[in-house]
Amino acid sequence: MALPAAGRDLAIGITQFPANQHPSIDTMAAKSFVLGLTQRLLTTYDASWRLVCMLCTELPSFENGLAGRELAPGGGEGVALRFELRPDLFWADGEPVTSADVLFAWEVGRHPLSGITNAELHRRIWNVEPLDERRFVLHVDRVSFDYNTVNDLRLLPAHRERAVFEADPVPYRNRTLFDTVSTDPGMAMEPHRIAAVAPGSRSDLARNPHWRGPRPAFEWIVVRAIENTAAREANLLSGEIDMIEGSLGLPPDQALAFEKRHGERFRVVYRPGLVYEHIALRLDNPILADVRVRRAFVSHSIAGFSAVRCSRAVSRWRTAS
DSSP states (O other): OOOOOTTSEEEEEESOOOSOOOTTSSOOHHHHHHHTTTOOOSEEEOTTSOEEESSBSSOOOTTTTSEEEEEOTTSOEEEEEEEEBOTTOBOTTSOBOOHHHHHHHHHHHHSTTSOOSOHHHHHHEEEEEEOSSSEEEEEESOOOTTTTOOTTOOOOOHHHHHHHHHHOSTTHHHHOHHHHTTTOGGGOOSSEEEEEEETTTEEEEEEOTTOOSSOOSOSEEEEEEOOOHHHHHHHHHHTSOSEEOSTTSOOHHHHHHHHHHHTTTSEEEEOOOSOOOOOOOOTTSGGGGSHHHHHHHHHHHHHHHOSOOOOEEEEOOOOOO
């Protein structure tokens, strides 16, 4: 697809290319950034750390009566959460987002060999009960402080993915359409969808014609993976990219140095962020059972790639035409 006229497109530079495009398989900051432009969560935390609905009309709680205690399998106390999907939700191929997508996402997550990252959440939800096209009940096997937090129950397009999964759940993680046909419009529900992919290099996103929310500011967004810091700066200075994304951009010291050198040309923004990178060690691994090995491994790794990055952003916006 040809790029639209100048002023209606945006090129963003980040440090990595997503390992895959499936929203629930593997956790990676670069993928989270790209999927943030094409996917939407059922619930999430806003900038003030308040739990809010994105796909639902109202967040279930004990206070509003949409959450209620119930008997869970095994005799413990669980909770039933009643959700209703917003009526203006459509996949980018025009199909509505429905309770069937919620049920399918849960079924994939419950399968022990599907490769879903947050399998614990899908096991904790012991049943999904569709009531109609937009209303459903999640039955959770415990009552906890975050009883209504289901951020990682990421909806999957049942009308496109169910046939792939049911053909053979074991190799599903390698056959999902999110990777084999990632430009399929049925895989996105946000203002943009993936229109073209150059593996290891860039993802091109076009406006979703079935998006019912406010019209996005950009018709076309290009997310380029530029691993070398100097190359990212050079691309920004030359105009090849319009901004460097904060959590996957420049380390704070380099961002400060860049601002000193080019602050008159670029807008540099510093904001607290919720994105971070970290190393999680498997304590059931016999090699890592020795705390001295764990300390040596973590110390070496932190020296190599900086385990925690602060949120920062260097950006240059083109003047809208």
